[in-house]
Amino acid sequence: MLTYPEHREWPSTEREWAQRIEQVGQQRLVGPDGKDREAAPKAAPAPRFISRREWRAAAPTQTDTVNFWPEWGGIVLHYAGGGKEMREEHSPGRTPAPLDDCYYQVRLIQHRHMHPSPITGGERYWDIAYNYLICHHGYTFVGRGLASQPGANGSRYANERYYAICGLIGSGDPKPTDVMLRETKAVMEWVRRYDQAGARVEGRHVKGHKDVDRDPPTQCPGSLYPYIGNGYFD
Known part of the structure; x- marks a missing residue:
């Protein structure tokens, strides 16, 4: 409350x-x-938002709401990675959250983004790199949120022009659920309505991560990608 x-x-x-x-x-x-x-x-x-306060996000070290012009780009769709990323439980209020839980998963993603392992390496971000993360239960975890530059799109150019929306699904998971797809579409409509995402772009303005970041090649967003091609998110 x-x-x-x-x-x-x-x-x-x-x-x-x-x-x-x-x-x-x-x-x-x-x-x-x-x-x-x-x-x-x-x-x-x-959309069915879960606020940063609700998923107990760490505070960002900085933000950038100035160098972001999504009307000239649009939306980039991501997945959570290789392997199995769908979590069985969705349990708000449980402390500590089970490991196989969406809330724990989002906090872990943020921690890895802000504190990369010295062994495996990786870019250090000032916050979770996505604007929104959507689980297969049909809820949206607010990451950097509306009107804030993301960090996940692979280049400064793409980050300054595209929202980064992540489906919490991996290459080893079943196909995305209907509620996940509907929620993803609702979030895309949200950023179009309230921040004009893709408004000045002719043609399709929803892309997969692999469309904007080819070095190194990636399969992201995996099983979500066909829904871009068939126009589901248009």
């Missing part, structure tokens, strides 16, 4: 409303009178 401050004005722009929804996630938003409040107008349906 989040208590809304008594003397704070409610956000007024559509983007501010959208960012407020991401901050609230699955929590109740309660006003100073103890009554439930709406995070945004009911006319603006939202």
Whole structure:
């Protein structure tokens, strides 16, 4: 439950409303009178967000909301990696979370991004590298969120122009579930509506990671890629 401050004005722009929804996630938003409040107008349906507070994200070391122009690019879709990445459990509120759990998985991804192993190496990011991460249960974990430059797209050019959305699925998993695909599409519609992703691009503006990052070659986003080709996310 989040208590809304008594003397704070409610956000007024559509983007501010959208960012407020991401901050609230699955929590109740309660006003100073103890009554439930709406995070945004009911006319603006939202994905099933799990806020950073809910998945207990570490604080970023910095952010970049200036050098990001997704209207000139769009959206890049990722998967979580090789092997089996789908987690059996989805258990908010359990402390500690089971290892086979989506909440634990997202926290682990953030830790690996911010603190790469000295043995295996890897780029050090200022936060989890994705804007959003979607599990096969049909929920969206807020990463860097709306209007923030990602770090996962493989180059400065791609990071400055494309949202990075990650499906929590791997090359060894079954096909993506219907609820995962619907939630992914809902998140893509979200960034189109509230940050004009792909608005100035002719043709398809949803790409796979392997379309924008070919050095070294990658198979990402794996089994999600055919849904780009068949126009599901258009």
